[in-house]
Amino acid sequence: MMLDSETTKTYTRPISKAWWLRDRGHFNRRYFMFLLRELTSVFVALYVVLFIYEIFLLTKGPDAHAAFRESLNSGPWIAFHIIALLFALYHSYTWLGLTTKMQAAGRGLVKIGTKTLPPILIALGSYGAWIVATIIIAYLFLTL
Amino acid sequence: MSDHKTIKITVLRYRPEEEDAPTEQTYEVEFRDDWVVLDALNHIKDHIDGTLSFRWSCRMGVCGSCGMMVNGEPKLTCAAMLRDYYPKEVRVEPLVNFPIVRDLVTDMTDFMDKLKAVKPWIIREEEKPVSEGEYRQTPDQLKDYKQFSQCINCMLCYAACPVYGLEHDFVGPAAIALGHRYNLDSRDEGIQQRQHVIASKEGIWECTYVGECSVVCPKHVDPAEAIQQTKVATTTNRFKSLVMPWGNKT
Numbered sequence: 001m002m003l004d005s006e007t008t009k010t011y012t013r014p015i016s017k018a019w020w021l022r023d024r025g026h027f028n029r030r031y032f033m034f035l036l037r038e039l040t041s042v043f044v045a046l047y048v049v050l051f052i053y054e055i056f057l058l059t060k061g062p063d064a065h066a067a068f069r070e071s072l073n074s075g076p077w078i079a080f081h082i083i084a085l086l087f088a089l090y091h092s093y094t095w096l097g098l099t100t101k102m103q104a105a106g107r108g109l110v111k112i113g114t115k116t117l118p119p120i121l122i123a124l125g126s127y128g129a130w131i132v133a134t135i136i137i138a139y140l141f142l143t144l
Numbered sequence: 145m146s147d148h149k150t151i152k153i154t155v156l157r158y159r160p161e162e163e164d165a166p167t168e169q170t171y172e173v174e175f176r177d178d179w180v181v182l183d184a185l186n187h188i189k190d191h192i193d194g195t196l197s198f199r200w201s202c203r204m205g206v207c208g209s210c211g212m213m214v215n216g217e218p219k220l221t222c223a224a225m226l227r228d229y230y231p232k233e234v235r236v237e238p239l240v241n242f243p244i245v246r247d248l249v250t251d252m253t254d255f256m257d258k259l260k261a262v263k264p265w266i267i268r269e270e271e272k273p274v275s276e277g278e279y280r281q282t283p284d285q286l287k288d289y290k291q292f293s294q295c296i297n298c299m300l301c302y303a304a305c306p307v308y309g310l311e312h313d314f315v316g317p318a319a320i321a322l323g324h325r326y327n328l329d330s331r332d333e334g335i336q337q338r339q340h341v342i343a344s345k346e347g348i349w350e351c352t353y354v355g356e357c358s359v360v361c362p363k364h365v366d367p368a369e370a371i372q373q374t375k376v377a378t379t380t381n382r383f384k385s386l387v388m389p390w391g392n393k394t
């Protein structure tokens with residue numbers, strides 16, 4: 001129905017600020033997980049700031065850097081790192097999971113001939129590449 | 145009625161000539177195992193309160209006009225069985241994210257405008273004369289877009305999308321999925337005419353992938369998938385035209 005907004009008095013319902021927590025009286029897990037995923041970027045950003053600061057301290061000499069590393073050994077800092085790691089894992093996991101969406105029933109973007117590669121292969125490929133990259137980087141950091 | 149089972153149906157009411165904001169009204173109706181929520185609403189309208197307004201037509205999940213919020217979730221009321229809620233009471237509200245015209249009826253002008261904007265029809269650079277016959281297509285080419293063509297314009301996905309609720313310029317799930325459906329159609333040549341609507345800030349890039357549109361869609365259109373596919377395709381095409389400016393630009 002097309003309406004003449006001049007003559008029709010419609011009512012627009014307000015959206016609660018807490019829509020991601022309580023959606024018309026119900027808890028919607030997917031809205032909550034979505035907001036959590038948006039929140040991951042805050043922790044990733046905080047970690048990057050910390051990392052850049054650490055690199056900056058390297059230019060101030062080994063002592064300054066070592067003192068800083070020492071101070072990170074306290075409870076709150078360890079807690080921060082664990083939380084940031086969990087958020088980063090959640091972000092990467094959901095982001096890579098999205099790659100299946102470009103494949104499914106419609107026209108798959110990755111094809112072999114006319115056959116669309118099954119989405120599960122794309123997901124496994126992305127997760128596989130992620131794990132391999134993580135292992136290589138961890139190896140470089142721990143051995144160099 | 146004492147030997148009959150009954151169920152409470154609470155309905156959001158809005159009578160613009162009488163009130164400035166919606167109110168609630170609860171009706172107690174007979175509970176029947178084979179009734180859907182729409183049957184209960186029709187029972188109320190026919191036997192209890194003829195002033196209650198709502199939209200419906202086919203009663204079989206085809207026309208897309210009976211979408212409402214049932215206990216907070218966007219549903220086709222002709223497909224929502226009462227027995228799935230019984231003995232709890234059922235709350236029926238008009239689809240959220242749309243202005244209410246009266247009771248359970250919403251104003252869908254915004255959706256209609258967006259649907260028109262993506263030009264959901266086959267566009268040819270040049271139409272061939274009828275004498276040359278139809279535009280033919282293989283089953284494989286049909287498969288490419290079939291899923292996205294199942295949309296019945298019920299707007300449940302718009303009610304499920306918090307991005308649309310907060311940002312009304314967003315073209316939204318169904319309109320993008322339908323534009324994508326024609327872009328994927330081997331007979332269509334209109335992708336350029338749709339890009340400025342679909343591949344824009346108000347189009348696919350407004351989507352932050354909540355994914356709820358695909359969860360509530362009664363036809364398994366998976367609009368979230370259409371949006372993600374378009375994001376990847378648009379990005380790869382931009383990239384291609386950057387590194388190979390002489391190539392085919394889309």
Ligand code: SF4
Pocket residue numbers: 294295296297298299300301302317318321357360361362363364365366367
């Ligand atoms: S995409 Fe699904 S939920 Fe959205 S309007 Fe179409 S059929 Fe309804």
Ligand code: FES
Pocket residue numbers: 200201202203204205206207208209210211220221222223
């Ligand atoms: S009445 Fe047609 S879809 Fe429900």
